[in-house]
Amino acid sequence: MNFKNMPNHLAIIMDGNGRWAKKRGLDRIHGHIEGIKSLKTIIKAVMEYKIKYLTVYAFSSENWQRPESEVDSLMTLLDEYIRIELSYLIENKIRLGFIGNIVKIPEKSKKALLDAADRTKDFDSLFLTLALSYGSKEEILNAVSKTAEDLKQGKIASADINDNLFSSYLYTSGMPDPDMLIRTSGERRISNFMLYQIAYTEIYFTKTLWPDFRKKDLIRALQDYEKRIRRFGKTDI
Numbered sequence: 276m277n278f279k280n281m282p283n284h285l286a287i288i289m290d291g292n293g294r295w296a297k298k299r300g301l302d303r304i305h306g307h308i309e310g311i312k313s314l315k316t317i318i319k320a321v322m323e324y325k326i327k328y329l330t331v332y333a334f335s336s337e338n339w340q341r342p343e344s345e346v347d348s349l350m351t352l353l354d355e356y357i358r359i360e361l362s363y364l365i366e367n368k369i370r371l372g373f374i375g376n377i378v379k380i381p382e383k384s385k386k387a388l389l390d391a392a393d394r395t396k397d398f399d400s401l402f403l404t405l406a407l408s409y410g411s412k413e414e415i416l417n418a419v420s421k422t423a424e425d426l427k428q429g430k431i432a433s434a435d436i437n438d439n440l441f442s443s444y445l446y447t448s449g450m451p452d453p454d455m456l457i458r459t460s461g462e463r464r465i466s467n468f469m470l471y472q473i474a475y476t477e478i479y480f481t482k483t484l485w486p487d488f489r490k491k492d493l494i495r496a497l498q499d500y501e502k503r504i505r506r507f508g509k510t511d512i
């Protein structure tokens with residue numbers, strides 16, 4: 276498959292796991308387990324298409340409000356996913372990173388995450404970022420407060436505050452903004468994901484539930500992206 280333009284940074288809101296399970300009369304966790312299979316397939320396809328950055332929304336700051344049993348199962352799945360996939364990440368020279376308020380993540384899963392991030396830190400064939408305990412409003416407020424602190428200490432001057440400097444205080448510091456954002460499951464909202472970073476991102480909504488989202492669905496999304504004309508406020512001629 277050849278595409279005329281490809282996103283350099285693809286972000287995905289992986290939504291619809293619970294509905295996938297419900298449709299089959301299964302417990303929601305089975306939707307999350309199946310969703311991991313989609314993630315693995317999409318990582319492979321993204322590598323094949325040489326997309327450099329893949330950022331996936333796995334758990335939001337609001338998702339902590341779900342029933343304790345679902346939160347516990349998701350944290351256990353996270354831990355298992357990282358342990359099982361670490362050798363694949365290393366073999367394929369994938370750098371694993373994360374964005375979000377991970378202090379809230381239970382110790383065991385956090386340790387697995389930090390360990391995997393450390394062991395893959397020198398790789399650059401794909402920058403895979405998990406958004407975990409992530410909330411964009413929280414990220415922006417946190418960046419504002421760090422900026423204010425640095426101003427107070429005289430490390431920066433108010434005239435220095437621009438997009439570049441402010442971006443360096445966000446969790447996504449050093450990463451380019453997403454070129455394309457896919458949200459599965461039919462919901463047409465952003466749900467507190469990368470609000471600052473998606474100012475000029477091409478957004479693609481699909482009704483496909485995340486556990487059903489496989490390579491053919493990614494191809495369809497990329498074919499749609501190929502046709503978009505990105506103007507960034509300018510004229511295209």
Ligand code: IPE
Nearest residue numbers: 289290291292293294333334
């Ligand atoms: C997305 O699927 C995964 C997480 C938010 C952790 P959901 O669990 O939100 O599934 P639906 O939206 O209820 O179907």
Ligand code: IPE
Nearest residue numbers: 288289290332333334335466
């Ligand atoms: C967004 O999905 C978060 C993730 C996919 C991790 P939600 O299912 O939490 O979003 P809402 O509640 O439908 O907006």
Ligand code: MG
Nearest residue numbers: 290291292293
């Ligand atoms: Mg959902």
